[in-house]
Amino acid sequence: MRNLVYDHRFNANEWFVILLLIAGLAVTFSLPRRFPMKQSAVFFIFGLFGGLFLDHTISVYPIDFYDVNDASRYEWMDFLTYLMYSPFSYLYAYCLDKWKIRPAHVPLYIIAWGLISTGLEGLAVLAGVFHYKNGYGIFFSFPIYLIMNSFYTMLLYAIQGLPRRENV
Template sequence: MTLWVNFSLNEISILVLNTAAYLLILFLPKKLTPQVRTLSLMWGFTIGVIFDFTIGGGLVDFYMVNDTNHFEAFDFLYYFLFAPFGYFFFYGYEMVGINKKTFIPYVLAWSIVGVAAQWGFTLLEIITFQKGYKVPYSFPVFLVTQTLTGIYLECVKSRQPIMTAPKKGVHKYVLRRKHA
């Protein structure tokens, strides 16, 4: 394993994107319980790596990560970009209040986000397609992964609370009429 073939746009982009994503997680209000927060990061990382190893570099090798088909240190940092996507999916799911009627549009929206991110990664030379693979081919993959993520989150929600309890001493002010 090499550290990197050459330090260029893709390595710089990976550093910047990781820094931005994890800072955003750090500064967003802590709405998810610590257990679910950790679970969302692990889920995002795991499902991303599984599919990336399947279609990206492992079994069918449709794209190259970074500068070479051989594993390099910055590939690890690229894989750490998957974790925040899991967190943001869970976070948005709860903040928006996804239900049976809004599940499909939410999954479609996140699938589009995934395709857009992959397209951005190609522009930044983080991934390079091979064997005739094109960005739109990833849409069904993202539909599957986002659907599995939503189903998984629903299973977690059925077993434990997802959201943190409101802090004591924080009151919501409600306008009320006085009855005469």
């Protein structure tokens, strides 16, 4: 195991989280309203919960594949990191609905968002948001995003109903 050096100053990792959160919220709130408020809230909460659940599943003892931000322990900035997932969760639902992705094309949609998510995670690693350890690497994240996006798509269909056959 390599030694991880944590930077405890307010710098790149905090700015990355704050700017990505602001940018995601700005895009989200600039879009025309597409869903009822309760559905929108569910989409935002799913992003927050998904980040918290997965990170606290694979980033804590005994698995402990990575640390978030400036320390191994949970800090207030970590909450903003998880909140950062919320606008992207909403955008996933928004685009799926707006573009009327046919069920036959949903796997491509899931893969595209998996690539986007992995790319954003790569940028987050460069900014110092995530610190991999115990053999973990970004290549493990891609299948996790595929699984998460698949569950999320099922949730969206459960909330909104499956696309009708005539729309397929």
